[in-house]
Structures are given as C-alpha cells and as structure tokens.
Amino acid sequence: MVILDANNIVKIYGEYGGEASTTALGGVSLSIQKGEFIAIMGPSGSGKTTLLNILSGIDKPTSGEVTVAGQKISEMTGEQLALFRRRQLGFVFQEFNLLDSLTVKENIILPMVLEKKKAAEMESKVQHLGKLFEIENILDKYPYNISGGQQQRAAVSRALVNDPSIIFADEPTGNLDSKSSAVIMECFEKIVHELSTTVLLVTHDIFAASYCNKVVFIKDGLIHSYIVKKGTRKEFLNQIIDNLAVLGGRTHVF
Numbered sequence: 299m300v301i302l303d304a305n306n307i308v309k310i311y312g313e314y315g316g317e318a319s320t321t322a323l324g325g326v327s328l329s330i331q332k333g334e335f336i337a338i339m340g341p342s343g344s345g346k347t348t349l350l351n352i353l354s355g356i357d358k359p360t361s362g363e364v365t366v367a368g369q370k371i372s373e374m375t376g377e378q379l380a381l382f383r384r385r386q387l388g389f390v391f392q393e394f395n396l397l398d399s400l401t402v403k404e405n406i407i408l409p410m411v412l413e414k415k416k417a418a419e420m421e422s423k424v425q426h427l428g429k430l431f432e433i434e435n436i437l438d439k440y441p442y443n444i445s446g447g448q449q450q451r452a453a454v455s456r457a458l459v460n461d462p463s464i465i466f467a468d469e470p471t472g473n474l475d476s477k478s479s480a481v482i483m484e485c486f487e488k489i490v491h492e493l494s495t496t497v498l499l500v501t502h503d504i505f506a507a508s509y510c511n512k513v514v515f516i517k518d519g520l521i522h523s524y525i526v527k528k529g530t531r532k533e534f535l536n537q538i539i540d541n542l543a544v545l546g547g548r549t550h551v552f
C-alpha cells in the first residue's frame with residue numbers, strides 16, 4: 299500500500315529565471331510503501347531538507363504533486379494542511395522540540411489533547427508508549443531534567459500518539475551521542491516492525507542510516523541512486539559508505 303507518492307517535484311527558491319534563483323529540486327519522484335523505513339542522504343546543499351519539507355507539507359513545491367495517505371497535500375489550503383499534519387503526520391526534529399513548561403507526559407499527549415481525545419485513551423496511550431520506549435519512570439519530569447536520549451524518545455512517542463500514516467525525522471540523531479543514537483534508531487526499528495509505522499528520515503549519519511531498510515541518495519536536487527538492505531546492518535553500513543564516496547561532495551560523515 300502506497301503511503302506517500304511524490305511526482306516530479308521541482309522547487310525553485312527566488313524568482314524563476316532571476317539571477318538569484320536556486321533550483322533546489324529539479325524533478326524528484328518518490329513512492330513510499332506502508333512500513334518502509336527510509337533514509338535520505340546526500341551532500342550538503344543537495345536538497346534533502348527541501349525535499350523533506352515538501353513531502354511533509356511544511357513547504358510547497360514550485361511544481362509537482364505530493365499525495366500522502368491518498369490525499370493531495372500540494373493542493374491543500376493552509377488550514378486543511380495544518381489539520382492534516384496534526385492527524386496524519388508525525389515529526390521528530392534534531393533539537394527534540396519539547397515544550398519546557400510541560401512534563402514529558404504532557405508533551406507526549408499534547409497532539410491528543412488538541413484532537414480532544416478522551417482522558418482514558420490518552421492515559422492508556424502514554425503508558426503503552428512509555429513502556430515501549432522505556433521512559434515510563436520519567437513521565438512526570440520536565441524536559442530540562444532528563445537526558446537528550448530520553449528527550450528524543452519522548453519526542454518519538456509524541457510523534458506517534460495520533461497513529462500517523464508516516465513519521466518524518468530531520469537529523470534525529472544530530473544532537474545525540476553514539477549510544478543514544480543507537481537507542482533512538484532501535485526505537486524507530488521497533489515501531490516499523492511492531493506497529494508497521496512508515497518512517498522517513500533525513501540524515502548525515504551513516505550509522506543511523508544503516509538501521510533503515512532503504513537509503514535514497516540525492517545530489518544536485520535529483521535522485522542519484524538508492525540501495526535496499528539485504529544482509530546485515532554492518533554490510534549495509536559499508537554499502538552506504540561506498541555509495542556516498544561515489545556521490546562525492548561534502549557529506550559531514552567522514
């Protein structure tokens with residue numbers, strides 16, 4: 299089942315044809331199936347963030363169409379999109395983006411509160427996610443009193459509470475040490491395998507990308523190639539390194 303379909307996405311920043319215009323994406327097509335776990339990699343400036351922003355409705359393409367869960371998000375109004383994003387999409391950011399004035403539990407259930415879900419449903423969901431990600435003992439703490447790894451696990455829980463069609467993660471391990479990075483990638487692995495969640499992440503981190511099932515490489519605003527995991531994570535990691543070397547450019551990974 300196709301969860302996301304992007305057709306010939308072009309993004310030009312600045313006035314088209316103007317001297318200062320930049321073609322960030324030159325015609326990207328991508329199809330993502332339910333339960334896929336995909337990383338987008340590429341050199342600095344290749345268009346990764348632009349692509350993620352367009353696929354998740356944060357930004358509009360100059361031309362091309364994006365369909366998520368059967369709905370054309372590229373044609374939605376701002377209000378429709380805001381509602382759609384809250385109900386159908388989950389987001390995880392490099393900086394965790396938890397609200398400091400709320401406890402971990404309040405942060406996690408916030409998207410459910412906005413959807414006016416029942417208290418019992420929220421409680422059962424937060425307990426389930428707390429257990430799944432081993433943060434059940436810190437649910438009453440505030441974000442500034444827990445580690446970065448725990449904050450990111452809370453952020454993944456928050457992204458999951460409304461059972462999104464897809465989770466978008468922008469450099470989710472960018473602010474974590476290697477041990478916490480491994481834990482967070484294992485969390486993503488768990489939700490893909492146990493809940494059939496679809497996860498798309500943008501990363502410079504080859505170690506993080508090696509947890510995914512597929513890596514799509516972009517260069518100069520176009521899809522250059524992709525690889526699918528067949529053997530072990532270690533073998534996939536070596537394959538990612540080889541592909542990045544072919545890609546060239548400045549990739550912060552070495």
Ligand SMILES: Nc1ncnc2c1ncn2[C@@H]1O[C@H](COP(=O)(O)OP(=O)(O)OP(=O)(O)O)[C@@H](O)[C@H]1O
Pocket residue numbers: 311312320321322340341342343344345346347348349
């Ligand atoms: N708001 C903007 N206005 C003008 N140009 C932009 C804007 N955002 C990005 N660009 C340009 O579009 C191109 C793609 O940028 P993008 O941020 O998508 O790349 P990236 O692969 O995510 O880079 P990095 O790995 O360094 O984060 C770059 O040439 C960049 O300078």
